[in-house]
Amino acid sequence: MDNNESDVESPGCAGPNRPAIRTFVSKMKYLFTWHVLKTIGLGQVLSVLICGTAVTCQYLAERGVETPMLQSFLVYTLLLLIYTSILAFRKGDESIFGVLKSKWWKYGLMAFTDVEANYTVVKAYQFTTLTSIQLLDCFVIPVLMVISWIFLKTRYRPMHFVSVAVCLLGVGAMVGADLIAGRDQGSSSDVLLGDCLVLISATLYAVSNVCQEYTVKNQSCVEFLGMIGLFGTLISGVQLSILETKAVTAVTWHFEVYLLFGAYAMCMCGLYSLMPVVIQMTSATAVNLSLLTADLFSLFCGILLFHYNFSGLYMVSFVIISVGFIMFHVVPTQVPTIAFQTCSSNEDEQTEANTGGQMKRIEEVNTL
Template identity: 70%
Template sequence: MSHNQHESVCEKLSRELRHFKWREVFTWRLLKTLALGQGLSALICGTAVTSQYLATEFHLDIPMLQSCINYTLVCLTYTTALCFRKGDENILQILRTKWWKYLLLGLADVEANYAVVKAYQYTTLTSIQLLDCFILPVLLILSRVFLKTRYRIIHYVAVCVCLAGVGAMVGADLISGRDQGSSSNILLGDGLVIISATLYAVSNLCQEYIVKNNSRMEFLGMVGLFGTLISGIQLGILEHNEVANIQWTWQIALLLCGFAVCMYTLYSCMPVVINMTSATAVNLSLLTADLFSLFCGLFLFQYTFSGLYVVSLVVIMVGFIMFNTVPTPTRTPEPVSEEGGHDNQAAELDEERQVGSEVENQEKEETDSSGKSLPAENGHRCVLSSVKM
């Protein structure tokens, strides 16, 4: 980047910062968005803690069973609700017109969950934490191309700030010796993480589009239906031996129920938060989920604490607030204005035709009375007084 280009970027950033109304930054909407985003992070923390207990205490590695339970709950709730809707929102009408789209969406969502869990067998926790952030640039690109989202310099800076917070978290993990995971095939593991992040980005982008243009019920109903089918097939192929060999106890059942409740609540609430903000903003907020899991691990798994974790949390929060201070509108059709209808081209054209008709009638009346026609001004109004001879 040349010196002039560098100055241009700095000037744009400083100009946007000068135009901020700092007193209006911390609105109730922003605080609500922040609270809901951290609530989603807490739910992800719950899924991580229960999965950690299943893996360490009971030596169970059953990611497809856990996913299948979640998709089944979503299917029983939201897919059943779609069956009782009428018109275009009925499940039969949706399947008739868009079944293949939701099949691909369900496949992307299921495989994203499976790929990131599988990556822990081949690569380290540090690599997963770093490469999982690949979802952010992919989401920025996809949102810009498909949703026509208009990002500003401050949004890109906010994403970089959040990534710096993730870097501080990874550094704290290395210092405290928490670089867990395997290193049997790092290249394969890293590739699985990148594939998972890309599929998550596609799933979240589709979720944002469907929720904002159709309905939350349609998205969850279709994902629950196809997610149950796909995860059930994979469960029967990949994990039938593991499931058959489970020595069921009340602790295992309780942990699976806790995981299912957290994941079901996450799937139910995430479309609400995405509808309020965007998929990119939600994923920025979810960067704190690993920190919440760490803080729980300090008491449950005797993790070593580092002050960099607090720094990481603060930096990610600052980046998230920066991202949400400036809206990211999409190019959607403008609504009809209540005052004059100038935002609707059809209404404006009808108004012009009506005015033009009035002009012709008035000109005709004036011609009949005085024998001379009076000119119209600008095609929208006519002179109502005549010059006496």
């Protein structure tokens, strides 16, 4: 009897744990799929590209070159030459003229937002410290989540909020490591103004990234990059002529400076080209979480190239941010495809119209 009772009870005792085990196993299987691993890997490639821009900017600053708008102008010009040229050879509604005819003001606003986001964050370095910028720049993530929730109808689960908190904890560890290592660099001439500029930049980046996510998931990456290249070149060119004419003429141009400008432009062009692809695969929020490791890559390069002091907290923060980013991908977000819904509704309306017409004809036949 005892053996029989134990045989009967053991499945019952194990029963409540089985759904949890199955859920955990299914999540692990999803986490280690090629799609998720590729997303994580590409996110770190984006971080490396941002690290490349930071290193080249540091070298330019050491040579007395402070021309952020000129650097942006070169990047947008590259996008113009590559992607706008591709649009120029297309025909119909997908051609450059077809896109400009119907969406020019939308892409103009997106480009303006992107240009000003880049400019304000660089400008903030003149007024506040690196620590403040690193902390306040994370404001882009909650703003992204709110805007995505409202406009893209993205639905986050508790795991996503926990993972974001873990990533921000890693950023806090990184800032603490900066303070310990004595890297609280930057100006402190007007901290309040600098902090406000960082918050403005983070908000503009969030708006730009949400617009980018909507565009690349409903249109195409080439169209987005081509229009951003076109309008970004125009807007940054105007600002360059107004704000940085004296700074550009004051630059001592030689081979190293040309090389650094070229390296910066190539890294940024690669970043702009790859980022829509990764956003198309995941979301703007996930991409920005992956970019939190960019500061750490820059620090590691700084330790090797610029002899920064090393702190063990850098490795701790890298692990924490990586864990948070992986946690974010354990549970997929729910995002309705707006274009698909529109197509489906049109198809449903057409089906209902056809069905209604058939029923009407049947009724007429029956009447006869």
